[in-house]
Amino acid sequence: MAVVVMKFGGTSVANVERIRNVARHVKREVDAGNKVCVVVSAMAGVTNQLVAWVREASVLHDAREYDAVVATGEQVTAGLLAIVLQSMGLQARSWQGWQIPITTTAAHGSARITGIDGAELRRRFNEGEVAVVTGFQGVEPERRRIATLGRGGSDTSAVAMAVALKADVCDIYTDVDGVYTTDPRIVPKARRLPKVSYEEMLEMASLGSKVLQTRSVELAMVNRMRVRVLSSFVAPEAMSPVRLDKLEDIGTIVCDEDEIVESQVVSGIAYVKDEAKVTLIKVEDKPGVAARIFGPLADANINVDMIVQSVTPDGKHTDMTFTVQATELARTLEALKAAKKDIGEFAVQSSADVAKISVIGIGMRSHAGVAAMMFKALSSKGINILAITTSEIKISVLIDAAYAELAVRTLHSIYGLDAD
Template sequence: MPLLVMKFGGTSVADLARIENAAKKVRKEVERGYDVIVIVSAMSGETNKLVGYVEGTSKLYDAREYDAVVASGENVTAGLMALRLQEMGIPARSWQGWQVPIQTTAQHGSARFVDIPRANIDAKFAEGFKVAVVAGFQGVSPEGRITTLGRGGSDTTAVAFAAAFGAERCDIYTDVDGVYTTDPRVSSKARKLDKIAFEEMLELASLGAKVLQTRSVELAMRYKVRLRVLSSFEDTDETSGTLVCDEEEIMESKVVSGVAFSREEAKITLFTIEDRPGVASAIFGPLADAGVNVDMIVQNISEKDYDDAHPGAVTDMTFSCPINQVDRARKAMEDAKAAGLIGYDELIVDTDVAKVSVVGIGMRSHAGVAAKMFNALAAEGINIKVISTSEIKISVLIDRKYMELAVQALHDAFELEKA
């Protein structure tokens, strides 16, 4: 039988009524002739409650026991979903990660997939079962302990199962009805996309779009798993939602497909660093060791270059990072200075910035995208602090108060409301 993977997030299974609604969507696919693997998250709010129990019991908790507790949320949902399907007359059973078994690394709280053997689930399908309901977000370590996969773990589980079982498609049911050209809450002109390429979705996810997690898109792109994003709360058919696929499946792409943004950005500048080979390594090595995710980087000649106080060549270094990592970044730089790895006169942090990006695979073959972007921002009086580019993306750092204006201006400039 053809196989489909369906994933339901926390809001889609938040209570018994929503679990029943999700089960009806599964039944519809079974009636179309599919065997179905359903991946479920914990009921909305349940994971946070379980984390609270752990932290309330032990501040310096054992990560292995943390995983054992937190993974139980998905187990409850899987059992309830299987029961609901059985009540509908559909042969279904639930699977916890260790029963598959979903083999992962031993990094508790952020484990990675090693293998998903098919034999146990295939055997049940051969017996006549139509649905396997699998608890997402979890697996089992080489030592036999329960592991969890970290943020986006259920999305990643769904894509991994689709790849392992050669599924026709992986449908991600969530609280939005697809991928939009930008956040509809920021621009009323935002348009739902019928299709988007893996690379574009990966960039949008990494730049702030919250529809899909980056890890799941990376896995889908690697294994060519066709993803479809749909709403759990609307009637859907085979044309609903947004298909995330190979760019060869998209007949003709617009130059820019979407505008992404992130409010939670900070800009850090180190002034008057010695300009010598290895100085960048001396800065970004300690930042990496401290777990700081550096994004945009600009190096320029310092205003103090060759002045009386600085007879040798000096430079300034600016980079951006998530705002919640500023303290870690500051400490890493202060420790590196104290250890004599780097020297700088001043470290300035600006936490009142936002990142706005335009993304599109059409940029590869079209000139003038940067000029149009910068002209649109200039027309609104928006100053650019930092710029970074890739083959299919241009990102700028601007004052946060102009973020929504910038998104709207760029959406209009590239006419993204038009199909």
């Protein structure tokens, strides 16, 4: 017998028929004797519609009332799933975040979970009841108001519930059957990874992988909670119920590095196309200048990614290149005008036709030559590197966006990631 948290995203619960399919997945686990808590997202498209209605009602809306509206999407899903489970003869009950309670900070729209009281749910478990919990939300205790966790928050809700309930595994059901070495749409020979470390998954999530949300991976890593990525579109009857000695048979397990007996030097190739490059030319090279440049960007809530700096031959100036999301380029250029007033004139060049390609792998910690292999492979295809950044388990390069897919295919092959 295992304690299992199962999370289903918006596409998995997009309509009543898919909710019935989800219920069959849940019934499989219950019939096997497992104790089950289900965390659900809103049905696909519902949250977007709710947000649109709020904005139509008033552009200057109250954040607490915004949360009160957008949280209803998950509440509908939870109620519908509980009804379907009951129709199958299972004991099931829907739970909203405030009923458990899942307590959060007061940052409405981007709240963080501060605690979960799992005592009542554990008691219901022992009575054989399935708990269907609304993802994406909790309650801010001081004012006792619903607070939402931000986009992708249901993944975080699921991992937090798994930690609170001391679950054996947190199964995240999506529209893909695991974590792949790269996007199979670009590289048909991409392979499903049976295991991936928390650190690798965190890098993949931060680079735009939509399999898991970044905060959920951070929470799983801190608490050493095993997370498994599965597809809800595999027939429930074709999947075996959770057995702790056979978790690797399907999907991808996100786990501690020590649990991965053998790992390749490189485990995946990630890419981000919606990047923009900004270069500041002949900025005065003196202490405090960087802070006065990036301060206005931070004030405008613009996230800066790659940063490369080089001193000009005269030794008095520096050129700075950094990247932002392409959608933030116009606001970035506007914010830089404030910096010019503060530190003096400098030239600005920008381009939205760039892409970031990243090589990821925990094996890079103990193997030399990964970067050299990357640079040589890209050079052989005539791909020019515009900027480079590295971390302990990642090397990222900025290239012309037109070469993004070629770069991904080339690197996937050169590091031996292609399926046989």
